[in-house]
Structure formats: structure tokens, C-alpha cells
Amino acid sequence: MVNYQDYNLTATFHALADPTRRAILARLAEGEAQVGTLAEPFAMSLPAISKHLKVLEGAALIRRTIDGHVHRCRLAPEPLDAANGWIEQHCRLWQQQFDRLARYLEETSGPATDENKQ
Secondary structure, three states: OOOHHHHHHHHHHHHHOOHHHHHHHHHHOOOOEEHHHHHOOOOOOHHHHHHHHHHHHHOOOEEEEEEOOEEEEEEOOHHHHHHHHHHHHHHHHHHHHHHHHHHHHHHHHOOOOHHHHO
16 A cells, blocks of 8 residues: 555655756745746746646645636645655665765774875
């Protein structure tokens, strides 16, 4: 069975894997925007932008409101916080492994001599 939290994390990383979606999120970090405004910097159709927005919505990274024909999007940073926590946790684990490796190498390499330096 897939853990709900794992699914959310997978959806977040999937959404972040695309540079267009990352650019959209960067723009939304500045504040709410209409879909047309979000589409302006990209050389792609509005339906293509809409597909990107659906991926971001599916990952709960954005929230869309509709007022008549006007669609507005805003950033929902909570999944980014979860992804950041996952990254930080794994960075700590890797750093511990590197620290252990460094200690092992120091313990097993012996004193440095002129021959060892060459």
C-alpha cells in the first residue's frame, strides 16, 4: 500500500521536475496571478500551460480560483515545506555517512610521510 505522505512527496517532486512548472511557481511566489499572465513568458499554447497548472494543482502546490472567465492562481507552499524537510533529513544522513568515512580514512591511513604525499 502506498503511504499518503509518500504519494504527496512524489507528486511534489514530479511537479518540480519540469522547468516550466518551476518558473510558474517562482512567478507565483511574487503573488497571485491570472492564468493568461502566467502563460505570457512561455512560447506555448494556453492549453499546454493549463496542463502544467493541473500538475501543480494535483501536487497541491497551487490553488486556483475562478471568477467568471477569470482564473487566478496562487502558491500553496505547504508541499514545498514537506519536500524541504525530506531533503534536509537526507542531507543529514549523507553528512553523517561522509563524516564516518572521513574518520575511517583518518584512522586507517596512518601518519603522512613524504612518500605518502607523492
